[in-house]
Structures are given as C-alpha cells and as structure tokens.
C-alpha cells in the first residue's frame with residue numbers, strides 16, 4: 001500500500017500568508033495536513049508526558065474506569081468495542097479503549113476521573129490548553145487563507161469565552177490483536193459456556209480479519225489534532241476514488257530528524273459542512289497491523305492484503321499496544337453554522353459532495369451538529385440498547 005501524499009507544513013514559517021495558503025490547499029485537497037513538530041506550539045516533553053498519563057489512566061483498575069463510563073455529554077471512559085464508528089460495516093465495535101476529557105475549569109475536570117490519574121489532573125488540563133491554543137492558530141490561518149472577512153471569523157466561534165463547546169481531548173489505547181476478546185452487548189449463548197477461545201462458531205471471541213481498531217469514519221468537529229508514537233502505524237485514509245485506502249505514516253519523509261513526529265491535523269465534518277464542502281472531511285480508519293488491506297468500507301476489492309505486520313509504511317511495524325491522543329475541536333455550542341463570509345467559499349460550486357450526509361442546507365448550531373453524529377456512534381447510549 002502506498003503512503004498517502006499528505007503535505008507537511010511548518011507553522012513557524014516567516015511568511016504567514018504562504019503558511020495559510022498551504023494549510024488551506026491541504027485542507028481542500030486532502031483534508032489532512034502534517035504540522036512539522038519543532039516543539040514550538042506543543043513542546044515535545046508535553047507530548048511525552050501526555051502519553052505517560054494516558055498509559056497510567058488505562059492501566060488503572062477496571063472498577064475505577066467503569067465508574068467514569070461515558071455519558072451523553074460525551075465525557076468519560078468507553079470500553080473495548082463500545083463505540084462503533086462504522087456501524088453499517090462493522091460486526092462488532094472498535095477494538096479500542098478511550099477516555100474523553102471535556103472542559104476543565106481552573107484546571108479541574110468537570111467530570112469524574114479515575115483516582116489513579118487525579119494527581120495528573122492539572123497536567124491533563126495544561127495539555128488540553130496547549131491543544132486549544134494550537135487549534136486557534138489553525139482556525140485563524142484558515143480564516144486568512146480563505147480570505148474570510150474578518151479573518152477571525154472561525155476563531156471567534158471557537159473562543160472559550162463564548163461558552164461551552166463539544167471540544168474533547170481523547171486518550172486512546174488499542175490492544176494488540178493477540179490480546180483480544182470481544183465484548184458485545186448481546187446476551188451470552190447458553191450453549192457456549194466453555195472458555196475455549198479457539199472455537200469457530202459465531203460467538204468466537206477472537207477478532208476476525210475484517211475487524212478494525214477504529215471503523216471508517218470522518219471526525220465530527222471542526223479540526224482534529226492527532227498525536228501518535230513512532231513505530232505505531234495503523235491509520236489509513238480513504239482516497240478520493242472512494243475505494244483505495246492509503247497509509248498515513250507517523251513519520252513522513254523530511255521529518256525523520258525532528259524532535260517528535262509531526263502533529264497530524266484533519267478537517268472534521270462540521271468545518272466541511274460550514275464551508276459548504278470546500279474543506280474536505282476525509283474518511284479514515286485504524287487497522288490492525290496484519291489486517292491492512294485496500295478494500296473500501298463494505299469491501300468490494302478483492303485480495304490485496306497488506307504485508308505481514310505492517311500497513312504498508314516502510315519501517316513502521318507494530319505488533320504491540322498502540323496509543324494515540326486526539327484533540328477534537330468544536331466551536332461553542334450555540335455557534336450558528338451559517339454562510340461563511342468568503343468569496344472562495346461562496347464561489348465553491350461543489351457543494352456538499354456525495355458521501356456527505358447533510359443534503360439539506362439550513363443553519364444549524366454546533367451542538368445540533370454534534371448530537372446528530374454522536375447518536376450514530378453510540379447506539380447503546382442513545383437508544384437504550386444495553387441489556388443490563
């Protein structure tokens with residue numbers, strides 16, 4: 001599998017007009033862009049520390065995590081297989097565990113946290129702040145690059161001072177394939193009371209080849225910042241042809257000697273919707289190393305499995321636990337997603353392209369937009385499908 005040709009940009013470049021232009025072109029063409037990590041916006045030590053805190057949190061006793069189970073406010077812990085990002089094509093939920101942090105007030109979380117991680121509460125808040133400031137820089141550059149009047153148009157809608165937002169800092173942990181059993185919300189089969197994981201019936205708790213770490217999806221918010229670790233590949237994007245998956249290397253060419261892998265930024269559905277589809281919200285997924293393939297969601301291309309143990313990126317092979325950290329940035333909840341005052345956006349006739357679920361154009365708020373998407377991914381939570 002060929003690696004995706006996602007541009008790498010350097011936000012510290014002297015010519016900010018050029019930086020804004022490159023950011024906008026990448027957002028239109030790919031929906032993804034790498035930010036060269038010079039340690040300027042988010043110090044390398046802060047990223048290392050965030051991954052340390054994430055490990056500590058996921059290693060906390062199960063009971064502590066369960067006491068923080070994710071709520072309709074989208075905060076808290078979601079267990080293995082709980083979230084299903086591509087419900088139409090997945091037989092079970094995603095093979096991942098996640099913990100969502102909503103806003104902090106005076107460095108205090110406004111949600112229960114596992115006691116194990118409580119000493120780190122102010123540091124998690126500080127990392128979220130770094131992400132917040134970087135996201136504002138990006139919304140300002142996007143405004144400038146799209147020649148929105150005023151250029152602060154997007155940024156104003158993302159200021160904390162405007163009110164609460166759906167913004168989430170999310171720690172993610174993906175177990176290695178070998179360690180897995182499936183947790184479903186279906187009742188146990190009475191005829192299958194043994195503990196043999198090698199049985200071959202429908203209740204086989206071992207993941208199957210089509211199972212994924214995170215199903216094909218696009219992100220919900222305006223922008224996502226993604227932090228990954230060297231040697232932990234698995235992320236793939238769906239190319240414009242709608243059927244070819246392309247690997248997104250953690251360390252793309254030209255960044256090998258940087259102090260940390262670049263921060264990966266992608267445009268979410270909300271910003272794509274807001275810009276009438278001009279900025280691209282690209283479908284992506286996370287695969288198990290040995291399950292890499294090039295078939296589309298729903299699978300129509302035969303064969304073409306990825307090589308043993310990798311997802312096609314030279315030197316990036318991973319058989320262990322995979323960690324990532326995402327910052328999903330949203331405007332304040334009441335922000336009205338009305339017409340963007342930019343000739344470039346207004347002049348874009350592509351409209352909301354096929355594949356975008358929002359056929360009908362009306363002004364909705366950021367909160368309404370988020371709720372629409374959450375309901376699809378957490379069926380148990382919103383439709384009372386939990387058996388217990």
Ligand SMILES: O=C(O)CCC(=O)C(=O)O
Nearest residue numbers: 172214219235286324326
């Ligand atoms: O873990 C990754 O590399 C990506 C995660 C992701 O796409 C998401 O959580 O929305």
Ligand SMILES: [Fe+2]
Nearest residue numbers: 217218219284
């Ligand atoms: Fe995503």
